[in-house]
Amino acid sequence: MISYNVIGQPIVRSDGFEKVTGRAQYTGDLKLPGMLWGKVLRSPFAHARIIRVDTSRAVGLPGVHAVLTGDDTRGVRYGRRLFDVPPLAEERVLFAGERVAAVAAESMEIAQNAIDLIEVEYDPLPAIADPLESMKGDAFLLHPDVNDYVGLPKKLEKVSNVFVTNTWGKGELDTGFAQADHILERTYTTPLVHQAYLEPHSCVVFIDEDQRIQIWAANKAPFALRQQLAAAIGVDEDRIRLNPTYIGGDFGGKGSPMDVPLVYFLALHSKRPVRMVMDYVEEFTAANPRHPSVTTVRSGVLNDGTLTAWEARIIFNSGAYGGFKPGVNLGGARDVAGPYKIPHTFVEAIQVYTNSVPGGHMRGPGEPQGIFAGESHLDEIARILGIDPLEFRLKNLVGEGDVTATGSLYRDVKAKETLEAASMAARYGSPLAMNVGRGMAMGARAPGGGETHVGVIFQKDGTVVARTPILDQGTGTYTTVNQVVAEELGLSSDKVQIIPWNTDAVSFDTGIGGSRGTRVASQAAYAAAQNAKQELLRAASEIRGWDPSNLVLKDNKVYKGNTEDYIDFDFVVQNCGFDIQGTSGIEDREQLTVTAFCAQIAEVAVDVETGQIKLLRFTSAHDVGQVLNPIGHQGQINGGVVQGIGYALMEELEVEDGRVSNVTFGDYKIPTMADIPELRTVLVQSKNGVGPYNIKGIGENTNTAVAAAIANAVEDAIGVRVYSLPITAEKVLAALRESNV
C-alpha cells in the first residue's frame, strides 16, 4: 500500500464549518435588489382541458409585477434530454400538480394572494394512473406529438404512451428455457418515492444590464442546465451564467431544470430578479420522484441450481413527462439481471406516460427497482430448489473472466469475496430465534465518467485555493478536491480552500451524478496540483538559479535535490513576480473494466400477529479501492442503507384520484433514528480502481440492494414473500393469511 498523508484520512468536510454555523448560502438565502417572489398555480386535476384562465384580478393586485399563463410560454418545451415539459400548461394539464399559471410579486404573501385570485376553468378528462392501462392500444395519448419532441432517442413507428424502450441480453432465451428443469415467473412492484432532500428546489433568475441571464439554482449539473435552458428558450449558451451556490441535498433529484425556465420568463416579463422556492407540498406533488415500476421476471434453472435463462421486463411509470431523466430511460434497469453468469437473457425496460407526477432520478436510477425484483426472484428460486440462498448465489455469481447476465466483462472481480465477507460479518448461518430471518441481496456499480476542470492557485500567505465548477450537493466533492490537492502539494488540508467557479470560468463540467464525482474530480484535482507544483518548482529555480529538474517539494519548502538547501514555498509565491497556478481539464468517459460489488444482509424479526417487521441488524460489504476519506465513505454507506430501509419498509407517495395524498413529512414516512438498527460494514480491498489513487464509487451502490435483502429476510423469517414495496405490516399479514388458507 502506498502511504499518504491526507488521502485516506478522516479529514473534516471542507463545507462543514460553513454549514453547521449557518453561514453557507443556499439559493433560497440569496437576496438581490428588487428581487421578487415567484409562485405557481397548480392543477388540481390529473387530466383536464383548460377552458379559460382569468388572471385579471391577480394582475390588478398592487405589488404584482408579472402574471403568466401557458400563452406566455407557448411552444417552449424543456427537459434534461427529452424536451417534453412545458413551463406552463397550454391546452391540457397532464397531472395534478402541473403548473398552470405563475406570478412574480414583491413578497411571498402578495404572490400567494395573486395566485389565489387567478381563476381557471377546467374540463376534467378521464385520467390514466396505471402504466399497464396506459400501454394498451386503445388508451388515449398523453403526448400525440411525441415523435416531434427534441431528444426522443428513436421515432416511434406507431405513436403510443410507451415512448422509449431499451433492451439488453445475450444467447437464445428459448434455448435457455428449454434446458431448464424449473421455470418461475413473478411480478414485482415498487412505489413512487421522494428523495427527501432537506432543501426544496429553488432558483433565482436575473437578467442583468448586459442582457446576461444570471442564475442561481439548486442544480448539481450547472453546465447541463445551461445547455438545456439555452436550447429551450433559444438563446446562446454564452448569455447564460450559472452562479455557484450550496445545494441542500440531492440523492439524484437535483439534476432537473425544474422551475428555472419558468422563472426565466417571470424575470423577463417583470424585468426584475425573481426567486422561486418550492414548498414541500409542491415537492411531494410535482418535483421529480423515483419512478414506480412493475417488473416481471421469468427464469429458468437446473435442479442443481445453475441458471439457464432470465427474462425480465421493467415497466417504468414515467408520469406525465419524460423530461426529468438525462438518459430518457433508466439504464439501471438492466441490473434486474445482476452480476450472475446466466447464458440466455433478455431484459427490456420501457417508459410509459401516465397522468401522474413525472419521475426523475434518485440514487441509482432504475437499480433499486430492478434489484428488488431480480434479487427477490433469485431468493425464491433458491428456496424452491431447497438450496441455501448464499450457496445459490455463490454458484451463479461471476468470477474472473465471466460475463454478467447482460454482457459485461470485468477484471479483478470481487463478487464472491464481497458476498462472503458480508456473510461472515452478518454471522450468516448462525441459529436464529423463531420468526427471525436473514436475507441477502447484491448489487454492482462502476462509477460513471465525465468531464471536469480544477484550478489550483498558490496564495501569498502560504495557503492554496482550489477552484472547481462542481457544486457539492452534500456528497463531499469539495473535501475530495481538498484532500487531493493537499496531498499532492504536501500541505495539511486546512491550508486548502475550495472556491467554486461559475459557468463562465471553464468550458464544461458534467456535474454530479452516477457516482462520478470522486472519479472525475480526483483526477482533475491531481492533474491541476501537479501542474501547479511544476510551476512552483520552476519559480523556485528561477529565484535561486537551481536546476529545475532536480527539486523536491516537502514540508512547505522546495529543496534542492536531496540537499539541505531549501527555499520556503510562501517566499517563492511572494517573490516570483507572477501568479503560481495550475489548471487541468479531464475528460474520462470510458466504460470502466472494473466495477464495485456490494452485498447486503438484513436480519429481521416479524411480529406474526400484526405483520410488523423489526429490523435487527443490517450488514453491508463493499468492494472498494482506495478510500479517500473514511468518514465520507462510511457516511455514504450508512445514508444509502437508511434511505434503502425507508424504501423497503415505509416510503410511498400515495396517489388517490390522481393526486398525491400524503404531502407532509407527517404522512410521508421516512425512517427516524429509532428505525435504524445496528449497521455493520465490511470493506473488501481491491487494488484496481480508477485514477491516480485507485478509487471506486460508493454513493449509489449502498442504496440499491437494501429492499431486496429485507424482503428476503422476511421470507426467511416467516416463509412468506411480499412482492411489492414498501413491505408494510399490513402486506405481511395479508401474505401470512394467504399462506395459511
Added chain:
Amino acid sequence: MKPFEYVKPNTLAEAISALDAGGEDARALSGGTDLIVQMRAGRNVVGNVIDVKGVTETNVISHSKKDGLTIGSSVPCYRIYNDEGIKKTYAGLVDSVSIIGGTGIQGRASLGGNLCNAAPSGDGIQSLIILGAVANVEGPNGARQIATEDFCTAPGQNALNPGELLVSLSVPEPESNAGAHYLRFIPRNEMDIAVVGVGASVVLDAEKKSIVSARISLASVAPTPLFVEAAGDALKGTEIASDSVEKAAIFAQEAARPIDDMRGTADYRLHLVGVLTKRALKVAIERAENQ
C-alpha cells in the same frame, strides 16, 4: 401563516377573560405542537392566541393518596414521565406521554393540549380515559368537571364552551391491585400517529385471581377516542386465567368503527384492535399482579 394577536396572561382570571374576549377565533396555546402546526398549514385560522403557559394552575403537578393526581393542562410530557410519584403509581399514563412525538416534542407537548385537540389518535387521551380522569374546566360562567371520555365530541371538537379553559386534569388514586397499559401500532418506531391504539386498566380482587373492574379505550378507530364500556364490563368478575381477555377483545372489535385511509385499511385496523386489546390487557393485568 395568517397574522394573529398574541397575549400571554399570568393569571387564570386574565386567561379566561382574554379567551372570552377573543371570541370565536380565539384559541388557548399550550405547547403549540398541534396548534402552531395547524395554523401554519392553514387548517386552523386563529385570530387570537392566548398563551396559557404562564398561568400557575396550568403548570402544577400535585399528587397525594387522598386527592389523587392533578396535572396542569400545560404541563409538558417530559415533566410528567420524569415525576417519581407518577412513574410509581401511574405507569399507564407514562406509557402514552413517553411516546408522543419524540424527545423534542415531549419538551413542549402537554396532556391538556392532547385532550383539547381531540384527535381520535391522541395517545394521551386514552390513558386519561382508562384511568378515569376528569377535566377541570373554568370559564366566564364558573368551573365544572367533564369526564375525559365525554370530552371529545368529534374530530378536533371538544366539549368546551367558548371562553372556557381546560385548567387541569384530575386522575384518581388507583385502587389497590390496579394496573393499566396503553400501546399503539405505528408503521415506524417513533414520531408517528397511531394506526390503532388501545388502553386498558384493570382492578383485581385481593387474591389477584379475578377482575373486579376494567376500562378499555381505543384510538384511531372512530371519529373520537372510543371508550368501550362493554369490553370492560365483559371482564367484570371473570378470572384472569379464563378466556375473558379474548372476549373483551371481541367486544372492542365490535365497538370499533374504523375507516380506510392512508395509514391502514378498516379491516387491518379491526384486526389490530383485537391483537392490541389482548396485549394491553395482558400487561395491565401483569402490572396489577405486581402491585
